[in-house]
Amino acid sequence: xxxxxxxxxxxxxxxxxxxxxxxxxxxxxxxxxxxxxxxxxxxxxxxxxxxxxxxxxxxxxxxxxxxxxxxxxxxxxxxxxxxxxxxxxxxxxxxxxxxxxxxxxxxxxxxxxxxxxxxxxxxxxxxxxxxxxxxxxxxxxxxxxxxxxxxxxxxxxxxxxxxxxxxxxxxxxxxxxxxxxxxxxxxxxxxxxxxxxxxxxxxxxxxxxxxxxxxxxxxxxxxxxxxxxxxxxxxxxxxxxxxxxxxxxxxxxxxxxxxxxxxxxxxxxxxxxxxxxxxxxxxxxxxxxxxxxxxxxxxxxxxxxxxxxxxxxxxxxxxxxxxxxxxxxxxxxxxxxxxxxxxxxxxxxxxxxxxxxxxxxxxxxxxxxxxxxxxxxxxxxxxxxxxxxxxxxxxxx
Amino acid sequence: xxxxxxxxxxxxxxxxxxxxxxxxxxxxxxxxxxxxxxxxxxxxxxxxxxxxxxxxxxxxxxxxxxxxxxxxxxxxxxxxxxxxxxxxxxxxxxxxxxxxxxxxxxxxxxxxxxxxxxxxxxxxxxxxxxxxxxxxxxxxxxxxxxxxxxxxxxxxxxxxxxxxxxxxxxxxxxxxxxxxxxxxxxxxxxxxxxxxxxxxxxxxxxxxxxxxxxxxxxxxxxxxxxxxxxxxxxxxxxxxxxxxxxxxxxxxxxxxxxxxxxxxxxxxxxxxxxxxxxxxxxxxxxxxx
Numbered sequence: 001x002x003x004x005x006x007x008x009x010x011x012x013x014x015x016x017x018x019x020x021x022x023x024x025x026x027x028x029x030x031x032x033x034x035x036x037x038x039x040x041x042x043x044x045x046x047x048x049x050x051x052x053x054x055x056x057x058x059x060x061x062x063x064x065x066x067x068x069x070x071x072x073x074x075x076x077x078x079x080x081x082x083x084x085x086x087x088x089x090x091x092x093x094x095x096x097x098x099x100x101x102x103x104x105x106x107x108x109x110x111x112x113x114x115x116x117x118x119x120x121x122x123x124x125x126x127x128x129x130x131x132x133x134x135x136x137x138x139x140x141x142x143x144x145x146x147x148x149x150x151x152x153x154x155x156x157x158x159x160x161x162x163x164x165x166x167x168x169x170x171x172x173x174x175x176x177x178x179x180x181x182x183x184x185x186x187x188x189x190x191x192x193x194x195x196x197x198x199x200x201x202x203x204x205x206x207x208x209x210x211x212x213x214x215x216x217x218x219x220x221x222x223x224x225x226x227x228x229x230x231x232x233x234x235x236x237x238x239x240x241x242x243x244x245x246x247x248x249x250x251x252x253x254x255x256x257x258x259x260x261x262x263x264x265x266x267x268x269x270x271x272x273x274x275x276x277x278x279x280x281x282x283x284x285x286x287x288x289x290x291x292x293x294x295x296x297x298x299x300x301x302x303x304x305x306x307x308x309x310x311x312x313x314x315x316x317x318x319x320x321x322x323x324x325x326x327x328x329x330x331x332x333x334x335x336x337x338x339x340x341x342x343x344x345x346x347x348x349x350x351x352x353x354x355x356x357x358x359x360x361x362x363x364x365x366x367x368x369x370x371x372x373x374x375x376x377x378x379x380x381x382x383x384x385x386x387x388x389x390x391x392x393x394x395x396x397x
Numbered sequence: 398x399x400x401x402x403x404x405x406x407x408x409x410x411x412x413x414x415x416x417x418x419x420x421x422x423x424x425x426x427x428x429x430x431x432x433x434x435x436x437x438x439x440x441x442x443x444x445x446x447x448x449x450x451x452x453x454x455x456x457x458x459x460x461x462x463x464x465x466x467x468x469x470x471x472x473x474x475x476x477x478x479x480x481x482x483x484x485x486x487x488x489x490x491x492x493x494x495x496x497x498x499x500x501x502x503x504x505x506x507x508x509x510x511x512x513x514x515x516x517x518x519x520x521x522x523x524x525x526x527x528x529x530x531x532x533x534x535x536x537x538x539x540x541x542x543x544x545x546x547x548x549x550x551x552x553x554x555x556x557x558x559x560x561x562x563x564x565x566x567x568x569x570x571x572x573x574x575x576x577x578x579x580x581x582x583x584x585x586x587x588x589x590x591x592x593x594x595x596x597x598x599x600x601x602x603x604x605x606x607x608x609x610x611x612x613x614x615x616x617x618x619x620x621x622x623x624x625x626x627x628x629x630x631x632x633x634x635x636x637x638x639x640x641x642x643x644x645x646x647x648x649x650x651x652x653x654x655x656x657x658x659x660x661x662x663x664x665x666x667x668x669x670x671x672x673x674x675x676x677x678x679x680x681x682x683x684x685x686x
Contacts, residue, residue, distance in 0.1 A: 049514060049615055049616070050425060051514060125474075151645065179661070207493075207659060207665075208653060208659065208662075209662055210497075210662060210663035212616075212620065213620070214611065215413055215651070217409040217412070217413065217652070218406055218409050218410075218539075218651075218652040218653075218655045218656050220535070220654065221405045221406050221409060221535060221656075222402070222404055222406075223654055224402075224534040224535035225401075225402040227534055235515055237614065238516045238612060238614030238615075238617070239514075241516045241518055241612045241614070242610075242611060242612045245610075245612065246517065246610070248609075249528060249536075249538040249540075250535055250536055250537070250538070251528050251530065251535060251536030252534060252535065255534050256534065257531070267515075268516060270515075270517075270518075271515075271516050271517050271518035271612055272518060273518060274519075282531070333489065375445070
């Protein structure tokens, strides 16, 4: 904004003589910033595997803005939308388009961690405000944290930390972990190991297979031979469906409990059917969460979009709630970045998931729920960890 | 690793290998006999799996779904060969790659439009929905054993078809010298059309029979495609026995690679392929002629 204003003034100075009369009719720069629209860049997946997630996040975001009268700090809003295709290679270009061409005031995105990492780099380089409504890569709010980068979803290690604590409390002594060999899985399993071993347990074997392979039979044989007290896994989507079914077909679920990060049973219960019944998972949202905010949110979302909201819709909703707090604090003057960021960092949000605050690295501090699969629902049966905050390792804020 | 685990892992490897063979056999027929590089082979596998899902939900019976699915996939193969692939026999491989790559995109998009992008499970047929306890903690799903038996039976049938029947003789003759066969008065175009349809049906059948254990999900075809090319190349292009042998080898290498050297699980099969190709660049069972 500052740069634009300077350019405008320079052009103005050169053309001052010729356009003197005309320029009198224009409001000056400061007034423009106050009265113009707030430009929001939504960079999310609208095609491909994550299309449904991108749509849910967008819906949640717009719902919160609409509940705020469709304005931010008294100013109207203009949305700029880009389909990021969950393609990290296209991410820098897409983010730059929104920032340089459309001159957005705030960037919102995305689902895929690789894309989000690229976005956070562009946002840091351009000092653009960025709110991440899903991608869980730990480092975004760890070593790569920045004053202008926020996250309203979760970090990968949080679910592992919560489940490790619960399993240690249940007096489980030994565990085997299994995941796809990629950042999200490693971080999730790392969190589990950390808290499980801190609670007195021991991870006796860490198994992993290349993403996105789904031939699990040899790992199941290995688990049966090791006979741990519990198995912690990180899988999502098609891999989650297949693993849960294979685990049950191998009869392992009768003797060795299977637990995992919530993605193991989120959006997959239809396909998993009987095999998933009774599984315990940890996530920051779940079915049957009975608080006034959640009930109101679910009703409003149903009314607006004619579909049940999910955890992704909540994350999008909270991204907008966080932005509203920031912009309201500076009364719509996006130029007051330091105050805006300070207000967002200190925000205490009333989220459908419960209370939501941010830690030093701008990562959520929230309750992680323990959930049990009952029928087609991930029923919340308790709080695994109250106000979980993962240490922002390597963050210099 | 105790002896039980070792034996079960051996079983895992063989079972995985047999399934790979089923998919790869269609590829080796089309690639080896017709000389067509068909990248869309994985898509036929995916089409099969999705047919199993939709037809099984409609009819409520996986076996009925498979029978209907086979008929549909044979038709699909005939139409594709007639409309597209038959124009490419005389062109070079690059054009075949372009066409079949295009088909991958078309099939993925159609799948997305018709069934959507969700992951679906296919219910096991009730008679196979049980497991045999092998050790106190581990049971083996009967359906996997059934799949292996079906794969073995098909390998035998294919061998008989190619080497012991009149049609097989024509197929082999056509592979060696297309012009000579047609000048002898045989309708080689029809033979090729049948081989292509057979290849498509084999891939689709593999997808259908694997659907209950693999579940159906977007992009499942591309995963299978790469490993199938590995099987075909190791086995020797066009050889049914080669494909069977190579598929078992890959199945075992993959299974034991994951258990014994988990850090390198992703590369074991490719290292094996590189080693075999250094030793025998034509693959293990080079077709004579």
